Structure formats: C-alpha cells, structure tokens
Amino acid sequence: MNPASWRFRSARLAYNLLIHALIPIALLHFLWRSGREPGYRRHLDERLGAGPNPDPGPDLWIHAASLGEMRVAGILLDALCRKHPSLRIQLTTLTPAGRAEAERMRAAGLPVAVRYLPLDSPALLRHFIRRLKPGILVLIETELWPNLLWRIHRAGIPAVLVNGRLSPRLRNTYRRLQALYAPLLATLEWAAAQTPEDAEHLHSIGARKVAVTGNLKFDLPSGRNESALARAHFSGRWLWVAGSTHPGEEEQLLDVHRRLRDAHPEIRIQLLLAPRHPSRAPEILDQVGRAGLSAVLRSRLSASGSSEDVIVLDTLGELAGLYALADAAFVGGSLVDHGGQNPLEPIAADCPVIVGPDSRNFADMVRRLVADGAIVQIADAEGLRDVLEDLLLTPGHGAAMVHQAQRTIAANRGATARTLELLRPLLRSPGSAGQ
Template identity: 35%
Template sequence: MSTPALTLYLALARLGGPLAPRLLARRAAKGKEEPARMREKLGEAALARPAGPLAWFHAASVGESLSVLGLIEEMRAARPDVSVLVTTGTLTSAKLMATRLPAGCRHQFAPLDLGRAPRRFVEHWRPDLCVWVESEIWPALVEAAGRSGAPMALVNARMSEASARGWARAPGMIAHLLRRFSAVLAQDADGAARLRRLGAEGARASGSLKAGAAPPDRPNLRKAALAALRGRPVWLAASTHEGEEMEVAEAQRVAAARVPGLVCLLVPRHPERGEAIARELWSRSLRVARRGRGQAIGPQDEIHVADTLGEMGAWLRLAPVAFIGGSLVDRGGHNPHEPTALGAAILHGPHVGNFRADYAALAAAGGARQVADGVALGEAVADLLSDPAARERMVDAARAALGDGRGATEATLEALLPLLPQRVEAPSPWALAPRPPDADPDAEAAPGAAR
C-alpha cells in the first residue's frame, strides 16, 4: 500500500514528465549528456531485450558500476544462461562500461524518475531480477520494478547518518520502498542497522564489494610514464575536488623540499576540470603537464594532471603513496579499497563520511594517516617516501583491516542466485519421447536394440 508522501512524489514525477526532454537538452548543451543516447533517459531503449532470463543492475556512477563487475562475472559463471543489463546515470560511467563490461552484458542509461520513463523502461526490459547498488533508490523506478513482480535486491548498500536522517523525514515512504526488496545487503553493520530502522527488516552486513574491485592496469601507459619519470619519486593525488588542488600544490612544494625530483600525479574526480586546474597551478608558477592535451611527463614537470578516463589503475600502480580526495573538502571522501589493493599507502583529510566504517578500521589498524591541510599532506608524503619500511607497514595494516572483498562477493552472490528464475535445462538428445499409455514397449524398440 502506498503512503501519502509516496503518492505525492509519484504524482509530481508524472507531472514533471513533459519537462524531461527540455532538461536533457539543457544538460546536453553543457556537455553533460550524450545527445545520441538521450532517449534512453526517457525510458526508450536503444537495444532489444535479449531472449531468456535477464538480471538488471542499476548503479549510479563510476564507483558503483565498477564495484559490481566482479559480482556480475561470478553470476555469469554460475548462470551463463542469464543476460545482464547495467544502467548508470553519468557520461563517465557509460564510457567506462563500454570497455569494461563482460560478455553477455549490455549498458543503457537509467531512466529519469519522471513521467512514464520508469514504466516504459521496465516494460521494455522485463527484468527477471532487479539489483540496486549502494544508495541509488529512485521511488518511481523502484515502484515500476516492484509492480512488475520481479524480485529486487539492494546490494553493497550504503546508508550514512545524513542520508538516514533525510529519509526519516518520510518514514512511511522509505519503509514502503525498502520492503519491496527481497534482500538488503549493507557494506557494514552500522549501515545495516540504519536500514533496519528505516524499514528493511532483514538488512544485514555482507562487506564492501569495492574491496575486491581494483581498477584495471594500463600497461602501455604505465611503461611510458615510467620511462618519462626516469626514476624520479612520485606520489598520487586521486579523485580531487575543487578546493583541493591548491592544497595538493602546497603539499607538492613542501614534500619536494625534502624529496628532490618529486612528481605529483594529480587525477581530478571530474576530468573536464583539467584545463581549469592546470591554469590555476600555472598561476602558482608550477611546472605542469596535462595528459588531456597529450602531454607526457617532462623532465622539469612538478605536477602531471591526468585528466583522462579509466587510467586510475595505472597511476595507482606507479605511486607508492596516495592521497584520496574529496576529504579535505566536505565531499565525504572516496573509496580506500583501490589503493589498498594495489599497495599504495593512504593519506586523507577529515571528511570521510561516505566510507566512515572503512576509514575507522584503517585508523584503528594504523593503515592510513589523516592530514588537515596541504602543509600536513606534504610532510606526510615526504615521511612515507623517505621511509619505505614504515610505508610497507601501513599498507600491510590497511590490507589486514579492509580484507580483499572475496567474502562480500560470495555473500552477495549467495543472496542473488536464489532470486533468479530456475534454470531450464535443454532436453537431452538421447531422451526418449513420451510413449502412449497403451503402447507395447517391445514393438517400439529398434531392431537389434538391447532390451
């Protein structure tokens, strides 16, 4: 049964339908949508539905979609008869999915939660299993999927204190939506407890899928970068946001005073900011190269702005020390599992609410170091680069604290497989056709056949 808040939301979503094309056109003009695929966000599929069972995974953006690739591969190994659809909402994630999806999988943009888009999407794809990843709960889409009768699961769920407070303003609505899910698996015990309080009675912790989702290597890029570095020491500033790059510049100045020849690899969270970042760094009289312009690391360069997609795995494999962005400014921090998996010592700021449990575990184990500003970051970078033994101890502690993610993948797969339709085995070519009730078995036997 719907609730007043949900009824109001769905009514407003329907009324907003005519605004959707205009909204998408405006975003496309700003380079935030792919014009050729905008109809997908209106629920109009660009691909035909494959025959047979279909599992649909919905992930918001890059991190969420990458985190489920291993799970999808395991599901396909267990059930090769099941096709997989992955939906995301961002251009960046779509570009990555185009190169990363396993065989038997396809990508579409998720429909907007407006007008008939959710229903149109569900009616076309007719999923046999709907899997939401992390915290991407859109009421109209959840309702459309729920009314289709397909079982639904919420996996790798993340429910921060702030999000829980927000949803608690409409308690009946969130409880109704969460009860649509046959399985709710949270990244940690705190998140599971918050989800249970909001109405997901069976929510339980299964671990983070991101722990096992190390980004892929780019061997040719890494070899070229190593050749360009010529043995110079290097550190990484990963997934930085506006307001952090100047702190990174200060950190580079401080660290380079103690570590001669030091280079910073700066990977912005949003690559389209690369030009603006480079200009700001140049204004500080820093020697900067931009990968987005095809520039290699020069012998005098101090900062290399890696404003390109899908290359984080190569940069993490090059850098023994990594600062995780979104943490010196209040963006909640980013995933610490990737640097841990690839052996980089982790530095971060105080704002890590998106991964609070992970960073708490790292702090308790001595597996990461918190810094307050660019000066402190630079001192920490120099400390770790100057003391390989301390750096290795930090990495080992981080790996022990966060694990490798295999348990989370196994637990999630164990919850999802029973929700899929039962496999229909093809009849054996040796199977006998049904015999009429009064038939003489001897008369049907082929001449010379054993009886």
C-alpha cells in the same frame, strides 16, 4: 504502513507531481553539463525511456548510479559470470563515467547490455520495464528511486539491494520521507548491508529482511593496471597521485607539492593530479600555472613521457592503473566538506594511502584501516605535507603501510560470496524470461 495506506498514496502523488516538474530541469541540466562533459549529451533519448529497444528477458538488471557503484557491480559480475556463464545482464547507470565503466566491462567480455536508466517517472519506467522484462532487479548501494521500486514491484519482479550503505545525509532524507520510502523498502526481497550500522538504519526506515554481508569493495582484485602509461613516462624519482579531487582541494595540494619540491630539490618529485570530474582539467591547468608550477594534460603527454611538475589526468578509466605506478597516494574529497572518496582502489594497487579529515562517506572503512595502521588520516594540508615527506625520506614506512593494508583487506574479504549466496535462490534458468 503499507502501499494501500492513504499516507503512502498521498506521498507518492506529491513525489510524482514534483518529479514531472523536474524532468525538464533535469534535461536542461544534462545539456548544460554536456558543455564540459560531452557524454551527457549522448544517448539523451534513453533518459526518456526511448532509444534502441532493450533485449527482453535479461536474467538480471543491475542498476549502478556512477563509476564507483559500477565498479562494485563489476566485482559482483565477475564472480557471478564465473559461476553462471550463460547469464544475460542489463546494466543501467546515470552518469557518463558509469556508462564508460560498463562499456569497458562489456569490451572485456562480460555478457552485458548497457544503457541509461530512464528518469524516475512512473510512465517512463512502466514502459521500460514492460519492454525489458528482467528476472531480478539488483540495486547497488543507495539507488532507491521511488518509482523504480514501485513499478518493479507492480510488475511482480523481485528487487534486492546489494552493498547497501546509508550516509548520514541519506538517513535523514529517508526518515523525513518515510511515508513514501517505508512501504517501498518493504517490497525488497532483501537488502544486503555493508555494516551492522547500515543494516540497522535500513531496517529502521522500512526494509524487512536485512543481512550484513560486508563491503564488496574489499573484494576488489589487487594490482589492476588499466593505463597505457608506465613508470618510464614520469621522469621524477618520486611520484605521488592525488586522486578524485574536488574544487577547493587542488589549490591546497598544489601548495603542498610546491613546498615539498622546494624542500627537496635533490629529489625530482612529480604530482599526478586526477580530478573527480576530468572535465575540470583545463581549470586545474590554470591553477597549476598560478601556483608557479609547470603542467601537462595526460591526453597531451608525449610518447617520451613528462618532465613537468604536474600531470593533470583528463581521461576516464586510468586512475586505478596509475595508482600502481605511484610512491604515495592522497584520496580526494577529504580535505574539503565532501565526505571523501573510496580509499580501497589505491590500496589494491599496493600504494601507501593518505586521506583527509572528512571521510564520512566511508567512515567505517576508514576507521578500520586507520586503526590497523593501513592508511594515514591527516587533519589538514600541513599534515599531508608532513606524511608525504616521511614517506619520501623513509620508504620503509610506506612498505609497512602497504603490507598492513593487504592484511586488513584479506581479513575483510568475502562479501561477494555472501551476496551470491543470497542471490542464488532468485536466479532462474538463464534466458527463460524471453520464452
């Protein structure tokens, strides 16, 4: 199958008819989301390819959908800019959380410009790409937008996929739409997959040159501290963090915390609860009250700290640093049908980690960590309570988990170096595109 085939042309026509019908709905969705997350209202013009003109001729254009993908981009950028300090880089994203992380990277001194990716309309992307004129497009993990791939190909700009992974849901989607995706994936210079299984699936749906480079997230720096809070802000003797939680989990976690606290009144135990979407913090405060516990929002925490049972995180960018203050961490999205969140962030903070039964989004990583004894996977909330109690009463078990986790991470590092080696032949002389 090739881009000239009638099947591809028909599939692209159908997709474009659908995407143009969905653009007004997408804009209304952003406005609706802005009621809880004001960031969705800001820079709305960029979603339509408008806003300030981008600086033309960046050496790299890196697109990362949201916070997790942008952190992967940050790992790559840190290494890339050490080797090539004069690079110019355009970052695009889809969410306010991704944009906030990109802005943090810029504030930290990385040579990046930041904006939202235009919606996947052929006209919007054609106009944006003509203005931007990047040297290379780097897509992070799963960002395979059909018109983005098509317009970048038509512009003669090489595109690559970094840290590629395909969840079971995405595999099924791409296979159903193979008439559209196979010719587009074939236009990639190469795709770097996290695992041999990901590589096999990428190849089966159309990617021609696929390499297994490993998971860039294993190269996350250890011990990062991005929070202004210190352990002294928490009056409890024992602190556990429930990070990146989703609806349906908080009630279970609060019940676990209440039972743990009541069983050990001699040990002052506190919970820092960090919803995946901080805009849900007021809703979670209500849940805490109904559970018979006291709570405070992190944004309202006094300088002297907190004695409440639960601190609800309602800020962005602090969770990684707060893991470093905790005695144990539960990684959310895994007690409900969501697929789980990335367990490596609390591991990098030297924190014992527990995940729930649904870890399909990071299945290979979790299997490896569980097999090594680096993390614990529980079957349900009752299992979570048992593991937390064990870590509470036997601190040596947590220390052993942390030690083994660091050994597992060390054994799986190197994806960054392998990815940079693939990128090296594509890197032009910095700044040449604008000449």
